[in-house]
Amino acid sequence: MTDSNKVIEILKQIGEQIQMEKDFLTELDNVIGDGDHGINMARGFKEVEKKLADLSGKDIGSILKTVGMTLVSTVGGASGPLYGTAFMRAGSAIGAKTEMDGGDFIIGMEAAISGIEMRGKAHEGEKTMLDALIPALNAIKKSYEENNDFKAALTLGVEAAEKGIEYTKTIIATKGRASYLGERSLGHQDPGATSACLMLKVINSMI
Amino acid sequence: MTDSNKVIEILKQIGEQIQMEKDFLTELDNVIGDGDHGINMARGFKEVEKKLADLSGKDIGSILKTVGMTLVSTVGGASGPLYGTAFMRAGSAIGAKTEMDGGDFIIGMEAAISGIEMRGKAHEGEKTMLDALIPALNAIKKSYEENNDFKAALTLGVEAAEKGIEYTKTIIATKGRASYLGERSLGHQDPGATSACLMLKVINSMI
Amino acid sequence: MKKLINSVDNVEQEMIVGMVKAYPNHVRKLDCGNVVVRAHKKEGKVALISGGGSGHEPAHGGYVGEGMLDCAVAGAVFTSPTPDQIYEGIKAIATDKGVLMVVKNYTGDVMNFEMAAEMAEADGVSVKYVVTNDDVAVKDSLYTTGRRGVAGTVFVHKIAGAKAETGADLDEVHRVAQKVVDNVRTMGMALTPCTVPAAGKPGFELGEDEMEIGIGIHGEPGTHREKIRSADEIVTMLLDKIVADIDYSGKEVAVMVNGSGATPLMELFIANNKIHDYLTEKGIKIYKTFVGNYMTSIEMAGFSISLLRLDDELKELLDAKADTPAFKA
Amino acid sequence: MKKLINSVDNVEQEMIVGMVKAYPNHVRKLDCGNVVVRAHKKEGKVALISGGGSGHEPAHGGYVGEGMLDCAVAGAVFTSPTPDQIYEGIKAIATDKGVLMVVKNYTGDVMNFEMAAEMAEADGVSVKYVVTNDDVAVKDSLYTTGRRGVAGTVFVHKIAGAKAETGADLDEVHRVAQKVVDNVRTMGMALTPCTVPAAGKPGFELGEDEMEIGIGIHGEPGTHREKIRSADEIVTMLLDKIVADIDYSGKEVAVMVNGSGATPLMELFIANNKIHDYLTEKGIKIYKTFVGNYMTSIEMAGFSISLLRLDDELKELLDAKADTPAFKA
Numbered sequence A, B: 001m002t003d004s005n006k007v008i009e010i011l012k013q014i015g016e017q018i019q020m021e022k023d024f025l026t027e028l029d030n031v032i033g034d035g036d037h038g039i040n041m042a043r044g045f046k047e048v049e050k051k052l053a054d055l056s057g058k059d060i061g062s063i064l065k066t067v068g069m070t071l072v073s074t075v076g077g078a079s080g081p082l083y084g085t086a087f088m089r090a091g092s093a094i095g096a097k098t099e100m101d102g103g104d105f106i107i108g109m110e111a112a113i114s115g116i117e118m119r120g121k122a123h124e125g126e127k128t129m130l131d132a133l134i135p136a137l138n139a140i141k142k143s144y145e146e147n148n149d150f151k152a153a154l155t156l157g158v159e160a161a162e163k164g165i166e167y168t169k170t171i172i173a174t175k176g177r178a179s180y181l182g183e184r185s186l187g188h189q190d191p192g193a194t195s196a197c198l199m200l201k202v203i204n205s206m207i
Numbered sequence C, D: 001m002k003k004l005i006n007s008v009d010n011v012e013q014e015m016i017v018g019m020v021k022a023y024p025n026h027v028r029k030l031d032c033g034n035v036v037v038r039a040h041k042k043e044g045k046v047a048l049i050s051g052g053g054s055g056h057e058p059a060h061g062g063y064v065g066e067g068m069l070d071c072a073v074a075g076a077v078f079t080s081p082t083p084d085q086i087y088e089g090i091k092a093i094a095t096d097k098g099v100l101m102v103v104k105n106y107t108g109d110v111m112n113f114e115m116a117a118e119m120a121e122a123d124g125v126s127v128k129y130v131v132t133n134d135d136v137a138v139k140d141s142l143y144t145t146g147r148r149g150v151a152g153t154v155f156v157h158k159i160a161g162a163k164a165e166t167g168a169d170l171d172e173v174h175r176v177a178q179k180v181v182d183n184v185r186t187m188g189m190a191l192t193p194c195t196v197p198a199a200g201k202p203g204f205e206l207g208e209d210e211m212e213i214g215i216g217i218h219g220e221p222g223t224h225r226e227k228i229r230s231a232d233e234i235v236t237m238l239l240d241k242i243v244a245d246i247d248y249s250g251k252e253v254a255v256m257v258n259g260s261g262a263t264p265l266m267e268l269f270i271a272n273n274k275i276h277d278y279l280t281e282k283g284i285k286i287y288k289t290f291v292g293n294y295m296t297s298i299e300m301a302g303f304s305i306s307l308l309r310l311d312d313e314l315k316e317l318l319d320a321k322a323d324t325p326a327f328k329a
């Protein structure tokens, strides 16, 4: 499915997309959070970008772990430890491979999600990034198990993540800053779910 | 020309005019001062108004002195001690009379002006209330000496005060807050000259 | 956005450096980032560390010094600092008596401080922490993040700091810190929003006649918005919420009237006039009042009221000597 | 106008009462008006009185207490107090050592304080005074009102107050106060205007990209207006003006970075970062730095820099104990 070099390219592209969507993500966070999600993610991926050059030739596990550590140490806020833990866990789960297939991806994504759940003590339905990630993972797994076509599975995963974003509009936040707003968080989509979906979209477009 | 009761009526009318012109005077002070001249004068004359009822039957000197003391103790700022001193000095100069003529008025106004000059250490041409008062006094004196018609003299005095206001637009302030503006005070009329002229106008309209 | 700054990218760094240059006898900055520690490390006591996003000045760097914090870690504006920053701070101040972290209850702050503690514990440092959550604006619940930590946190710094200065052990300092957390409540409001420099525009918009009630300290919207009212009515509204939360009747309290950054002292004193009367009427005795900018939201106009229920132990520690840039007692 | 007040007519009174309620151990209010004196009168020392219009909080009431003022008289916002108010203050604090008045150089302040002094002298009180005029924004001249007294006045309160506390006689305290006046210079700027409550609208208007240079402390326009620049450039502009006025080279100075009321501490620290570097480069040694809201203009955003040239006498008095609501040393 993909090799180390491709993983690096994808990460670079995710960084570029984050920079492009920086204002949009910040604006979303402005409405129900503290208006820094885009700024935080952009700061983190700018540092990731700098690290990527040195990572060519490394195995996928190491690449993802480095990305995670970089995010932890530069993003701050809630998304820093969460995405950081996610990438680190994914890296550990995938391990010292230089090639990966759909099964590896699913194993990595499962580890990432349980890392987020552990760190953030959150579940599905609390209006967080998990509301994009968990439905996406479920869709990918189901489709991949049934048809063994990873590209098709990923496309369904992105659709599920997009539906997840829509779903976050309909629920009250009970985790993260948006939870302080109570009912006022209704009708607005979650910034973290949006950035999570953005990453899946980039991966989908490049595989 | 006028008696104690009339003096009280005039003072009341001055107070009403000040209330009416409060915003205008404040606005003028906003441009070249600190935006409180109308507020200051209105606060003072509101207190004067309260005192006036008790003053009926008193002599003109006492009335004016009470007005002066009230202004000193309620207006604050530059205009408080200046107008306060002016009315107190005028009261002393006119003395314990219950009737006054044009000559008494001129004596009172002369005393008022020298009180202002003493207290404020200012002269004509420094963009202050003196630039309305001194030309007005000169015009009144000259006309009264020539024609012995006080009403006519006062009308000329008001005209001179109005010209004085126009003149303040053409000069740089060297006294009062407007002096901090340097050249920027050019083109704007002095609030104190404006309130001084207002008083003369009221007197003129009631005599 | 109208700010006295050089570049939005350097705001935090220049601010911290500018602060350290102002108080070289009190504080110094670590080389590794925006981490401020006491100019003279004190051994033999529990070391206190706190911090969070920047934008709350004088919190938290202003409270580093004798009788309060040993270290303050500053993240980007309104963004929690990262674990490695906090870890460097812990390493710089740790003594054999251990380290107490004072963390405001935000998902980001809690996670980043926890990760740092894990790192420090791996080095053998004993670390405990309290999570401040004094904001009564939001309903507390087991199933949510709970309440925010806001201005009441400064009382934790003061009182736990004083306890640490006595040489008490980590459990004792932790107990006292937790006691303050349990007894302090805060509620705030805003007249205007504030602007995160990197964002370039305000976090929300408010009409000329509107105010935001239940505001936090990060420029985020509050719990609701209404037509602006008189200072006395606003004070009453905030205090009603606070005294309904825990029982203050017959108790002595410390009051903090905290400006959000752009609120003139004039208005805080006008508010305090009513606060004093309100509490006196309710039979709540005021032991001490603090009026000023203690935990700000950059240039937000608004304020919060904190009430700390006191007992003899807390009174003594509140009065104990403190000598920090922003808090002297 | 968006303010946390009850009524524009009661702003000054409620503020003063609210302040006294916050610091009952430090200050009390006279019945006769907005006059604040020490809670415990100290005999056997020269009594210091200052004041002016309200709107400069914490000046001047915040500086009443041990080591600083004995009395502060508050006029209406930005309007000097009246002679009888000042006279009542003098009567309340006068000792047989006499009274020193610290007056900022505004026509109104000078005249009202002079009239009060005349009244007190008629009662047999010895009164002397200094007129502060530290603002270098306006050209000084014999034929004008001269310069304004601004934030540097706080140094006069601190240092003359410390001198008075030693029991020095009136001439000595006056000499020291005048020494501070002669050695302190200030220059300020504003990013936004402020609104006098009773006026209901700002004293001037400024575009989103404009700043006002040479601003005073009464919401009045400054000496000129220009496009906003970086913090470093603004600091350089202000300091250039100050150091051109008197010779600071090779001298030790106290620095005051004074916020106008709505300026976040963050920005004052960013300014101080540059101030420190500028002075160091010029060989001017910084003895002490004060950053905060010392002499404000209600809710104006802006700041001023004051530099006080020090000698050993002034250093010692600057460091002497002060315990007032707004200034502790």
Ligand SMILES: Nc1ncnc2c1ncn2[C@@H]1O[C@H](COP(=O)(O)OP(=O)(O)O)[C@@H](O)[C@H]1O
Residues within 6 Å of the ligand: A029, A033, A034, A035, A036, A037, A038, A040, A041, A076, A077, A078, A079, A080, A082, A116, A119, A120, A121, A122, A127, A128, A129, A130, A175, A176, A177, A190, A191, A192, A193, C078, C079, C080, C107, C108, C109
């Ligand atoms: N406990 C949590 N578990 C999972 N995701 C969370 C949690 N708390 C917050 N988030 C996610 O983090 C996003 C906010 O990130 P960001 O704005 O960068 O941090 P902060 O909230 O500290 O300002 C939210 O939109 C949400 O998706």
Ligand SMILES: Nc1ncnc2c1ncn2[C@@H]1O[C@H](COP(=O)(O)OP(=O)(O)O)[C@@H](O)[C@H]1O
Residues within 6 Å of the ligand: B029, B033, B034, B035, B036, B037, B038, B040, B041, B076, B077, B078, B079, B080, B082, B116, B119, B120, B121, B122, B127, B128, B129, B130, B175, B176, B177, B190, B191, B192, B193, D078, D079, D080, D107, D108, D109
């Ligand atoms: N030294 C002075 N001599 C005479 N008039 C003066 C002097 N200084 C100020 N004024 C007058 O006072 C007016 C301002 O009064 P006001 O605004 O009430 O007081 P302040 O300047 O203290 O705010 C000016 O417009 C000017 O006419």
Ligand SMILES: [Mg+2]
Residues within 6 Å of the ligand: A029, A033, A034, A035, A036, A037, A077, A177
């Ligand atoms: Mg955020």
Ligand SMILES: [Mg+2]
Residues within 6 Å of the ligand: B029, B033, B034, B035, B036, B037, B077, B177
């Ligand atoms: Mg004025």
Ligand SMILES: [Mg+2]
Residues within 6 Å of the ligand: A034, A036, A077, A078, C078, C079, C080, C108
């Ligand atoms: Mg944040």
Ligand SMILES: [Mg+2]
Residues within 6 Å of the ligand: B034, B036, B077, B078, D078, D079, D080, D108
């Ligand atoms: Mg005035």
